[in-house]
Every structure is written in C-alpha cells, then in structure tokens.
Amino acid sequence: MRETEYAGWNGVIWYLLGAWIVLRFFPKDIGVMGILLLSWCDTAASTVGRAYGRYTPRIRQGKSLAGSLAAFAVGVVTAAVFWGWLAPRTGPFLDDLDWPFMFSGDLMLPAGIRDLIGLSEAQSIVSGGLALGVMSVWTGFTAAASEVVDIFGWDDNLTIPVLSGFGMWGFLKIFR
Template sequence: MSGVFSMFLAYVYLPPAVSMTILAISWCLFVPFDFLRQKYPALNDWVLHAFKPIMRQSEARNLAGTTYLLSGVLLVDILFPRPVVALTLLFLAFADPIASYFGILYGKDKIFGHKSIQGFMAAFFVCTALTLIYLLAHNYLTDRLIVVSLLAGLVGAFAELIPIGKLDDNLTLPLMSAVGISILFYFFGFFAIVG
C-alpha cells in the first residue's frame, strides 16, 4: 500500500518527465533481475534468503508481484492521460490490499477462486471514496460527482475481482481500471473539460 501510494505521490508532485524516468529506471533495474533469478537457481536462493520477510511463497519459483506491478503501472503511464493514471494508482494502492484484507477476514461468499463478495464490496467502497475525493480535490465533474464516483467504484471493484487468465492482478488491475476510467470519463465529458 505504502509503496504504490509513494508512486502516486511521485507521479502527482514531480514533473511528468521525472516521474516517468524514475518509473522506467525502476522497471529496468527490477524486472530483468527478476527474470534472471528465475534462470539461475543460486541467484534465486540468495534473493529468497535476503528478502524472505517480504516475499510471498508463490514468488519463490515465479516472478515477483513487483514485476507485474511495475509493468502494469509503466504501461498505464505510457498509454493514458495523467488524471486517469493518478486515479488508477490510488485504486492499486488502496483498493487491492483492502479488498484482499476484507476478503481474507470476512470473505465467506466466493465468486472467482479466492475472490469474494465481501472483498468486492470493500473494493467498491474504497474506489468510490477515492474517486469522490480525487474529483473534489481537483474540482472536476462536480455536477456529476456522485454518479461518476459510484461508476468508477464499480470499475475499480470489477478490475480487482475479475481474473484474466493466469495474469497477476498487479498487472490487470491498473490496466483494466485505466481503460474503464477512460471510458467513463469520456462518456461524462471529462476530457473536454480538462482538455
């Protein structure tokens, strides 16, 4: 949560060229190294030992979630306008971990695999609140604030819920959220206002 929120802060407060450069350098340093550790068992053993407290069991023999996260955020940053990217980063920072937390604690009603209605509802509320706060803070779409926020909440919740093949949700959530938010903003005339 704090890592992605730091990415959001850097994205919002640093000049676009600087935030993009930092993201690209981070990707270039981390992702090839993650692929290399999959190829060389000795390197992978060292990484597992050094980062054992923060690595998931599933990452021991697979790519780390950070690889998917950096790739998803980099693609979104390249392909979408700044307000969409900023909101997508907020969804990724807060909705994904909070949905997971509520799904683990209270997720009795499963929908897809380990995804639950309770996790979906948590993601919906978080994404709705984040959109509301973001739009209010920038004085965007104030005449349609509630409707746009609720629909963006659904976009974020479905992006967190729906699995796309075997792809990691650190990749699919930002991409699906950015596409959905872009369509929503286009429909409500957002880009004509901020153009």
C-alpha cells in the same frame, strides 16, 4: 513473497509494469487513479476478504463478496477525494502541453442518446457534486470488477490499474 512468486516474477515487477502502462498511455488523472485504486482497493479487498469473506458468497476462487464490496467502497471514496479535492488543487502543471485531466467535473450524455430522448445539450449535462458522485461510483465499480476478474492468470498488480484505467477512460470517452 507469495509461493507463486518463488519460481516466477515478483509482484513488484507487475506493479511497475501496470504503473508504467497507465501513466504512459492514459491521461494523468486516469493514470494516477489506476495506481491509487491498486494501492487502496486491492488492500481493502484483501484485508476485508480475509477477515469476513467466509461469511459471504464466493465470487470465484480466492475472491469473496465482502472483499469486492470493500474494493467498491474504497474505490468510491478514493475517486471522490482525488477528483473532488486533490486534483483540482494540484494541476495542471507548467510543463503540461494540454489539459492533463480527462474528468473536469462535468458529464454529458452522448449526442445519440440525447437526441433519442429529446434533451438539449444543456439539459444533458450534469456537473458538480452529482457528476463527481456518478464518476466516483463508476470508478468504484471498475475497481471492484478489475479486482475480481482473472485474465490469463496475470498478476492483479498489472490487471487492476490497467483494467480500471480502461474502464474510467472508456466511461469518460462516452460521457464527456
């Protein structure tokens, strides 16, 4: 237990609240990824940051470049494994009323940008490994960014899944 948790709420409460928010308000794949990013990226950032953070620039109090790079790398790998291997093999489920996954393996430029640069709809779609790579890199970025940001001093067990969820959801709303 952290010293700050003696007089306040335990990190488990924030974890449960963050998990509930992303699973309740986002599509299934975004919610699950939000929880996975908290589990893996926060652990990687803490472990690598404590071990190597003194050798890299500090981003803000208690956050180092080494920890953020670890969160980014682990976020990329987590997204690639989840959307490239796990999600296609486990869903949708029989009780799903609609398609539960927001990322379906394709990304498309928005119509305004597509028209501005003169591409047809077919030319503006990336799919397969390239789309998975782009989505994985973006997911790693949102994980690292949500791990670094401090919103009103809230616990990162709440902010990492929620901010990562918003980041992935917003990206897919634009490029889906």
